[in-house]
Amino acid sequence: MSGLCGEVARDTPPAHLVTAGFDPLRDEGQSYAxxxxxxxxxxxxxxxRTCRTAFCHSPLSVPGPSSAAPGADLG
Known part of the structure; x- marks a missing residue:
């Protein structure tokens, strides 16, 4: 399901969208923004611009938890 297919809810939180320059879905990411x-x-x-699509899918690209994570109120 693509976010481009639905409606934008009034209470949608701010979003930071990162796309890779050589990703075939880069234009869809910009359209969603x-x-x-x-x-x-x-x-x-x-x-x-110089990244391939795999940059955001690699487990090595995901940083560890924030130092604030243990005290985060998730609920």
Whole structure:
């Protein structure tokens, strides 16, 4: 399911969208950011121009938990 297919809810939180420069879905990521903005949500798109699609799927690209994580109120 693509976020481009649905409506933007009024209470959609701000989003930071990162796409890879060589990702075949890069344009869809930008379109989604535009859709969020047109629906009233704040969005900040960012493209890593020299990266391939795998940069965001690699387990090595995910940092460890924040030092604030143990005290986070999730509920």
């Amino acid at each position: 535009d859709k969020l903005r047109s629906g009233g949500a704040r969005s900040h798109p960012s493209t890593k």
